[in-house]
Amino acid sequence: MTLNRKNDEAPEAESADRRQFLRNAMRVGGAAALLLSSASRRLLAGSLALNSRQMEAARQAQQAQGAPPDPGRLEAEAAQPAEMGGSFQDCPCTSCTGTCRGGCTSCEGCKGCTANCASGCDNNCSGGCEGSCKGYCSGCRGVNL
Amino acid sequence: MTEPLDFRIVQLHLTDQCNLRCSYCYEDRAQRSSEVMSLETAREIAVRHLTEEGAHKRVEIDFIGGEPLLAWDVMVSLVEFVHHRKWPRDCAFTFSTNGTLFTGEMKAWLDRHSCVSFSFSLDGTREAHDLNRCNSYDRMIRHVPWALERCARMGMEKRVKMTIGADTIPMVAQGIAELHAMGFDKIDANVPYENIWDGRLDSSLDSFAGELDALVEYYLQRPHLEPPNLIDLPFEKIFARKTGQEYPRWCGSGNPMICYDVQGRALPCHRFVSVSTGRGYEGPLVFPPKTWDEAGQAEPSACVGCPFVAACPSCMALNWLENGDVDRRTHWHCGFILLQIKASAKYKILRLSREIDAAPQTIEGRQTVSALQTGLDQALFVHDLLSSQSA
Numbered sequence: 406m407t408l409n410r411k412n413d414e415a416p417e418a419e420s421a422d423r424r425q426f427l428r429n430a431m432r433v434g435g436a437a438a439l440l441l442s443s444a445s446r447r448l449l450a451g452s453l454a455l456n457s458r459q460m461e462a463a464r465q466a467q468q469a470q471g472a473p474p475d476p477g478r479l480e481a482e483a484a485q486p487a488e489m490g491g492s493f494q495d496c497p498c499t500s501c502t503g504t505c506r507g508g509c510t511s512c513e514g515c516k517g518c519t520a521n522c523a524s525g526c527d528n529n530c531s532g533g534c535e536g537s538c539k540g541y542c543s544g545c546r547g548v549n550l
Numbered sequence: 551m552t553e554p555l556d557f558r559i560v561q562l563h564l565t566d567q568c569n570l571r572c573s574y575c576y577e578d579r580a581q582r583s584s585e586v587m588s589l590e591t592a593r594e595i596a597v598r599h600l601t602e603e604g605a606h607k608r609v610e611i612d613f614i615g616g617e618p619l620l621a622w623d624v625m626v627s628l629v630e631f632v633h634h635r636k637w638p639r640d641c642a643f644t645f646s647t648n649g650t651l652f653t654g655e656m657k658a659w660l661d662r663h664s665c666v667s668f669s670f671s672l673d674g675t676r677e678a679h680d681l682n683r684c685n686s687y688d689r690m691i692r693h694v695p696w697a698l699e700r701c702a703r704m705g706m707e708k709r710v711k712m713t714i715g716a717d718t719i720p721m722v723a724q725g726i727a728e729l730h731a732m733g734f735d736k737i738d739a740n741v742p743y744e745n746i747w748d749g750r751l752d753s754s755l756d757s758f759a760g761e762l763d764a765l766v767e768y769y770l771q772r773p774h775l776e777p778p779n780l781i782d783l784p785f786e787k788i789f790a791r792k793t794g795q796e797y798p799r800w801c802g803s804g805n806p807m808i809c810y811d812v813q814g815r816a817l818p819c820h821r822f823v824s825v826s827t828g829r830g831y832e833g834p835l836v837f838p839p840k841t842w843d844e845a846g847q848a849e850p851s852a853c854v855g856c857p858f859v860a861a862c863p864s865c866m867a868l869n870w871l872e873n874g875d876v877d878r879r880t881h882w883h884c885g886f887i888l889l890q891i892k893a894s895a896k897y898k899i900l901r902l903s904r905e906i907d908a909a910p911q912t913i914e915g916r917q918t919v920s921a922l923q924t925g926l927d928q929a930l931f932v933h934d935l936l937s938s939q940s941a
Binding site: 426463470471472 | 900
């Protein structure tokens with residue numbers, strides 16, 4: 406008998422550092438750990454894709470207006486230290502003038518972003534996201550592409 | 551640390567004997583003993599766990615084998631022994647069966663004992679089931695209407711176990727659709743952890759990906775149905791890793807499970823029984839949790855560095871058997887699980903996009919949108935991560 410422990414541990418709050426850690430793990434260590442053949446890895450990359458209509462629907466859903474942010478929660482999040490070391494150096498926001506504190510790391514290509522992406526983009530990104538956020542970055546909503 | 555569970559699963563491996571020889575079965579037929587667990591042994595084990603010290607409030611006694619219906623008299627006697635006495639904690643009984651051996655007398659007894667639930671092993675379509683389970687579909691399927699009606703009458707979940715064999719991958723989606731059409735609500739479907747692929751891994755993965763895509767579409771069209779793990783793995787867990795946290799385990803071997811073989815020897819779970827391992831097990835019955843750091847020491851498993859390990863099912867007994875450590879994972883199922891994680895992300899992206907789009911323009915609706923967007927964002931991230939995996 407296998408127990409499905411799906412619901413017994415609620416995921417703790419994630420951070421952008423964790424996302425960068427996952428990307429790095431995929432790129433350097435994890436990818437090797439997958440122990441797949443080249444053909445299988447190509448298959449993994451190419452299968453179960455989203456078509457353009459599905460992708461557009463997902464982007465629109467990401468940008469749908471939700472409840473106003475809770476200022477108390479944002480302050481609490483901003484006060485949390487980064488949990489995984491090493492990600493500051495990896496931050497791709499090369500000219501971020503905001504308080505990036507490693508939190509921009511999930512956002513690919515936010516060059517020039519002047520806002521604090523870690524606690525949610527306030528639509529003041531003066532630099533523009535240069536198109537590669539692809540709608541995946543929860544912090545840069547509304548200013549990319 | 552993980553909260554202690556409030557239940558204990560006590561497995562009684564009543565017999566090695568089975569009337570089928572399934573293609574993926576890990577039990578070694580050459581080693582099968584003809585012995586059946588004695589009623590005295592079964593009673594002693596049940597009494598011990600129903601009265602032992604411990605925080606658990608409930609004991610689930612799970613009859614396994616082999617085919618447990620081949621030890622029907624022991625099952626009946628033990629259930630009636632426990633059922634007719636008072637105990638300091640609750641007790642329920644379960645068993646898994648190939649479903650070919652039910653008699654009218656057995657059905658009548660089960661209809662009188664709602665404390666006993668059971669599940670079939672039914673591998674989808676007739677063709678798939680017969681390929682995997684030596685042409686037993688007709689012998690089993692005639693009992694399914696009664697079993698489903700019994701579940702409805704007794705308020706039990708209508709669930710079924712579906713194993714995916716090397717020859718039946720192209721029939722997965724059709725098989726699941728048939729099981730739902732038959733009346734099953736929950737389908738526990740999985741690829742075996744053992745190496746059953748015989749040089750066909752890449753082609754099997756290719757076929758599996760297509761089946762998962764079909765399942766995503768199937769469940770999107772039927773939002774009232776609960777999807778199986780095949781497209782609903784808890785990939786959100788990958789975001790939760792922190793230094794000091796426990797290295798993830800999936801199954802309940804050792805805790806909350808304990809198993810007793812035919813002679814009454816204790817083991818962490820049924821997969822440690824010698825007919826399944828080919829050798830005796832002398833190790834601990836409980837495996838203290840490891841931290842990530844501990845899992846990465848000595849000769850670390852490649853899985854420690856995998857970003858998806860927290861969402862990846864694994865069999866601790868097979869890990870021990872193959873690699874000498876319950877946390878040093880086997881990886882024959884690795885590609886299948888990664889495809890399942892990608893399918894799970896895709897399913898969630900499409901489902902949440904629809905739900906967000908349909909949310910009303912009210913305060914409550916906007917709160918719903920905000921809550922769903924977090925999950926959508928994670929699903930997009932995971933899907934992107936696996937799409938960028940290059941050769």
